[in-house]
Amino acid sequence: MPTSQQHVNTDTPLGANLVADGATFRTWAPTALEVYVAVNHTGQNSSIDSLKSSENLLVKDANGYWGGFVPGVRAGDLYRFYVVGTGSEGFKRDPYARELEFDGYPDCDCIVCEPANYQWHDADFHPPACNDLIVYQFHIGVFYAKDNNGNDIRQHRVNKILDVTDRIEYWVDLGVNAVMPLPFQEYQGENSLGYNGTDIFSPEMDYCVRKNDLAPYLAKVNRLLTAKGYDPLSANQIEGQSNQFKVFIDLCHLYGIAVITDVVYNHAGGGFDDQSIKFFDRQPYTSDNNSLYFTDQDHAGGRVFAFWKKEVRQFLIDNATALVEEYHVDGLRYDQVTVIAESGGWNFAQDLANTVRFIKPSAVQIAEYWGNERWKGVAASPNGMGFDVGYSDVLRDSLREVIAETTGGSLARVNLDKLRDALYFTHKNPGRWTAFQCIENHDLLDFNHTGRDRQPRIAALADPSNARSWYARSRAKVATGLLLTAPGIPMIFMGQEFLEDKYWTDWPGRPELLIWWEGLEGKDKVMSDQHRFTRELMWLRRKYPALRGEGLNVHHVHNDNRVIAFQRWLSNSGRDVVIVASLNERTFYNRSYRVGFPGGGHWQEVFNSDIYDEWFNPNVQGNYGGVMADGPAWDGMPTSAQITLPANSLLVFAKDNA
Template sequence: MHELTTTPATGQDSFLTLDHITDATPMGGKLLPSGAGATFQVWAPAAREVRVLWDYRKSAGNWLHHRQARLVAIANGRRAGFVPGLKAGDRYMLHVTGPVGGTEGLKRDPYARDLTETPMWPECQCLLVDPAAFPWHDQGWRPPAFHELIIYQLHVGTWYIPPGRRHGTFLDVVAKLPYLKALGITAIQPLPISEFPTQFSLGYNNVDPFSPETDYGVHDDDPALNDYLTVVNARLHDAAPGLAPYQRKDITGTASQFRILVDMCHVYRIAVLMDVVYNHAGGDFGDRSIYFFDRKPYGNHNDSLYFTDRGWAGGLVYAYWNNDVTQYLIDNAVMFLTECHCDGFRYDEVSVIRNEGGEHGWRFCQWLTDTCRYVKPEAIQIAEHWPVDGAVVEPAATGGAGFDAASLRGAVAQAASGRDAVVDMAAVAAQLRSPAVRDHWRAVQAIEDHDLVYQGRKPRIARLADGADARSWYARSRSRVALGLVLTAAGIPHLFMGQEFLEDKPWHDDPESADRIGWSGLDTDRHMSDFLRYTRELIALRRSLPALTASGIHIFHVHNANRVLAFHRWVPDVGEDVVIVASLAETTWHDYTLGFPGAGDWREVFNADVYDHWVNPWVTGNGSGVHADGAPLHGLPASARITIPANGIVVFAR
């Protein structure tokens, strides 16, 4: 075994030692708990040599390394070594020499937990991170049960941009946590937050999955960072006055700021679900990424180590047949659950993994879900799979992929179709009970998301309802019905940013787009503030009535001509009956006879019509409730005559 080099950037034959290297040594650069230094382990089977470069210092405007040494080949294409004296925040890079005929040059650590802000991508360098040093405040936190989830999807870069700032950051989301708490959602689902190569992005083209996007951090040399620290600590004090405030060192670096977001969400009793992309990576990889990591000759994508020659969304599909590749992706998920305290996942386009990876892709899904369930049993795992397939949410032990839930979208959006559109009430009703999956709670119900309402695709719900005037009564009322169905249906409701206050502009990931979220409208647009109140109080109703989060659902009345549907929700083996009635008719139905699950008094506990010019002085409804004393009807033991507001939704409970 050779001694560690002590000469600056020369000593081309010097090797690192294997001190502290064991079978349990993790991949990538990892600081030792003792503070003795860092271990490094990389997978580069075709490389002739891999060096670690460290001791970076700034000279003439450039960051230059002053020390380097070779990693030692150990087994299975891996190389490892130990560098004493390294600490959190230190910069490092890898230098890989490929096989004969290949290339050589710098590479980022595929497992790097953070990247530098300067130099920026693609010249950025890796930063050592000590996850154990972060001062978590979420001791005792447990995420909501799956059936209690109400998911709010947001894009960090564009959701909330303070005046004078170029784009949104993790800390800007923290600043708005009181808003999300008041809204009543129980989980946020940020669009993918891993490092991507473009100036702005949805996040699905990431190339460094273990590192958070540096643009989502407030840089260390930004004078505003101290102001952000003040705001973050104010939010912490508001929610939990007895907890210790963050210090300046705790907020340094993008990785730490992401942890602050997760930590603060938990303080506010909000779960964090990561949107992860394991079906492909890239677009633009650059020369220093995992693409051709062991530096075989460029050309054939199948020689790129982590990828195949199959393309998807402008990037390349992972090589699921290779266990080292799938372990890399599984390690990424485990990092989010353990080091970052995240509460679950939304897996992007699992159908691509299945279609392009075949049996290897399916087996990867099983290993992934089984591992995450072992590491954190309470973490929910949501699969985006088109078309919806019940096998995706079946246990791996019985041949399924092992995901907990699957995304549904589309049919309920018909509830907001334009004035002259033909609405298939049966199709709307079918989605309310999620026929494609075995258990109703396994369906994630969405009528708006990042795909559907992205600029140039489908209109947002208010604009879908009335293309000429997204603030008309028609647009407002239809939007209330559509969202009302999502929040009263069986399954997990999913809201997209701005949907809660009638945002009608298409969204774009460009923070300078004219179609940014219109927060100012909450102060100037009565219809927006009314709709936000509607959303908040409907979410509160969902959380207060056990039947609305349970699995029991029976759609007992669907009438296309009348444009009315009604369904019964209950807690199996308990009761807690609730009846929801929705109408897409442009006129009010009076004395409409409907079946009820039992005779006697039923309270009208919610009426969407109240929220039009809240409190609506012309509200149409059933007063305090109705008395079900009529004959059996619609397969139920009693019936009552009720009033259904035009384009309305009413909820009855015992």
């Protein structure tokens, strides 16, 4: 059937969009000479002469958008654009395509989708407040995959998002309340960190399951659904690639876990094919300045977006909007906002943040911004870009430096002053939660990075000679413990919670670099002990509001003793906590170490890291039943208590046991 202008106007969405009796197709190609839509008519069997007919020709409007309506189109139909430009002509994938055909990428068709066909179950879900978040970062392609017999199958293929549904109950038990997968937009190749996306509206096909392989996954999905009282799904309800991501997000919500998606709006690609978004209107390839969506500047192997063009800005904002509205994501982690800000995208960043906040005020927006004035990432416009949370490397780097200093032995100088200052660092006050904190992440630990860009896991940093020694175990507990008791939003990188000590890679064909789940499952007691430690500390953070509050007073720093202590509180709650961390290799026995407390009376020892070493540690040292703060004023506090302080440990004291 020929195209027409029925249902098409300046408000018609870009891409392929189903209407009552067909679909509209609309794309931006201002300098193209002709743009055709090929519906179920592409690939090797296409006749270009028959395709380039008036029946398939779209109409260009005054703003450079080509559009048309094709009757009879249904969900699942295939399409591509055929663009005739001044430099070349040929097929182009729709930049707004919601899914791509499994076979043949990059020479593949787009799929017409109905984004509303997934029936959500998450109407009652409310994401945690920003200050309550505990985030878990992972890479879909190498994270977790087992067959029905419990065999690890990660090394044989790229893992699928439906494989990850097996870890939802694990996360719930662990205590995280938000997960943050690395980018899952379509990228070239089978494996990647995900920061080289080329088709950003379409999920990465290698993370999805074909129809004939869905049966075992459907059983897993339905077990989780029915456990929450919902009817099981049928295979056709999770057949689509986007629906497989939606069911994962839906299940996370049903189990109380928010999903923050990692997006890359500073650049695209790490290489482009002829049918990609680059040179979309097929201008001559004489200069990269002719590329419709991009500048001629490189970043991370790809091309920086042309932020001065309103159409490009809208393209990226539309993508964020689709993730929030169609995928129900609870937040966005914006990769390298620094590049955006330095490439003329400051106003775009403001518009992006404001739009997402308008659409979904509860969606947390996390900016990886490394500008000289980092507070501007979270400051409101006009002075700032207006994101909610900003990355911080201050606590990460100072804590890593301190842990590294301890490896010099018991007499080595350890400077806790920088750690004290790092605990105070924030992008906004009040608003200590605006600092996004981690001590491990995908960049630092990437096996393929070199030099300072690659740093060891905390376990290996804590004892380079033996990542399973007491030194490694206990120092890693202190490091993770400080992360989870410090102000800001803490993020754990996959495997950190159970003392994984290897670098990681995005290629599943390197089994020696995959997370060793078997260690947690009984083959390494050190791992299971560390997991118990992390789990119970996460739940302690969720239990005590003071650990998520605004109040902070680092009142005790003793470099010679290698001890630091700080108070956390929530205004007017009366439920203060005191955290004492020691990196001393000897124990202060028999309540011989004096620390200031903010109030007198009995303080319960509600957490002691020493008990988790070779759980249950029969030689644990601590303050059984708590301590009595009835001593003299100390550390600038009105009173004090003498405590037993185990070697390389973290203690938490609270007035109540909640």
